[in-house]
Amino acid sequence: MHKIADIEIQHDIMVANRKLAERNQKILDKANVFAVDVLGAIGSGKTSLIEILIQKMDHKIGVIAGDVISKFDAGRFEKYNIPVVGLNTGKECHLDAHLVEHAFGDMQLEDINLLFIENVGNLICPVDFDLGSHIRMVVISVSEGDDTVEKHPLIFKDADLVIINKVDIADAVGADQDKMVADVKQLNPKVKVIKSSLKTGKGLEEIINTIEEFMDNKS
Amino acid sequence: MHELSMADAMVKTVLDVAEKNNATEVIEVTIEIGKLTMLNPEQLKFLLDVIVENTLLEGAKINIEEIPVELNCNICEYKGLADMDDSDHYLAIVKCPKCGERNVEITTGRECNVKNIKIEKEEEV
Numbered sequence: 197m198h199k200i201a202d203i204e205i206q207h208d209i210m211v212a213n214r215k216l217a218e219r220n221q222k223i224l225d226k227a228n229v230f231a232v233d234v235l236g237a238i239g240s241g242k243t244s245l246i247e248i249l250i251q252k253m254d255h256k257i258g259v260i261a262g263d264v265i266s267k268f269d270a271g272r273f274e275k276y277n278i279p280v281v282g283l284n285t286g287k288e289c290h291l292d293a294h295l296v297e298h299a300f301g302d303m304q305l306e307d308i309n310l311l312f313i314e315n316v317g318n319l320i321c322p323v324d325f326d327l328g329s330h331i332r333m334v335v336i337s338v339s340e341g342d343d344t345v346e347k348h349p350l351i352f353k354d355a356d357l358v359i360i361n362k363v364d365i366a367d368a369v370g371a372d373q374d375k376m377v378a379d380v381k382q383l384n385p386k387v388k389v390i391k392s393s394l395k396t397g398k399g400l401e402e403i404i405n406t407i408e409e410f411m412d413n414k415s
Numbered sequence: 416m417h418e419l420s421m422a423d424a425m426v427k428t429v430l431d432v433a434e435k436n437n438a439t440e441v442i443e444v445t446i447e448i449g450k451l452t453m454l455n456p457e458q459l460k461f462l463l464d465v466i467v468e469n470t471l472l473e474g475a476k477i478n479i480e481e482i483p484v485e486l487n488c489n490i491c492e493y494k495g496l497a498d499m500d501d502s503d504h505y506l507a508i509v510k511c512p513k514c515g516e517r518n519v520e521i522t523t524g525r526e527c528n529v530k531n532i533k534i535e536k537e538e539e540v
Contacts, residue, residue, distance in 0.1 A: 199538050207428045208528040320453050321417045
């Protein structure tokens with residue numbers, strides 16, 4: 197005899213990821229490491245910004261570099277002789293908490309106090325996946341068009357710090373940088389927005405001070 | 416495009432539960448997807464149909480229920496549905512539909528939940 201049964205499952209995959217993310221944050225806290233999830237589109241300047249921060253910030257920095265099928269970014273960080281783990285996502289368009297937990301296994305967290313986790317270049321998919329970082333920093337550039345915030349609202353809603361990069365070429369590409377700031381503020385009134393040019397150094401001090409403030413407020 | 420990995424995780428969850436309950440077949444699966452997740456239900460359904468081949472789920476009816484966006488307004492204390500135009504995520508997360516304030520917290524709409532399944536199993540003797 198066969199019978200039919202209804203079974204409640206109620207297993208939310210997002211909640212499962214969030215639980216792993218919370219566990220990651222506990223691991224980081226235990227090792228006294230402050231972690232920044234760095235998100236943004238391809239070519240917005242995420243890797244360049246992290247490279248500069250490695251050189252300018254007075255901390256023991258480590259990087260987890262997420263890429264789809266390459267280790268180019270990890271290679272760029274390794275030349276600074278800091279702990280780097282390249283995370284190859286394979287086909288995936290985002291990092292998730294599970295992948296990051298694996299990366300922790302390849303990194304001596306005791307040797308660092310500030311960790312940048314560079315997400316895959318993408319303004320859409322990473323939104324759904326907390327990694328366990330203490331803040332989310334979104335890096336966009338004026339060359340993506342000044343409607344990029346309106347087109348990808350959720351990533352800005354969840355951000356703690358937004359960098360609008362390459363403002364030195366805003367006029368050349370016809371982008372209204374103040375509109376981009378206003379769009380972010382409309383979505384997320386509490387977020388800190390900084391206009392920067394990594395080429396000229398504009399905004400860099402403010403970015404560093406802001407990350408320091410986040411670190412101070414946490415401890 | 417992370418529908419494939421999500422579909423894969425869902426199928427694993429369902430198979431796990433089905434096997435533990437000695438299912439001979441999964442007849443129906445109901446999944447809840449929040450309207451604010453970066454998941455497209457149509458793509459998800461297509462992928463689920465493909466990856467269930469040769470599993471207990473093959474031929475199962477897959478229901479995808481969309482969860483609407485709800486928010487709490489930090490200013491006027493409105494709690495409830497957001498204004499949601501199907502084509503526009505922006506509206507829902509920007510403003511309280513009652514007072515128009517922007518200081519709002521999203522409370523639902525980000526789910527990706529395997530809710531329940533209907534299975535056929537051998538009657539226990």
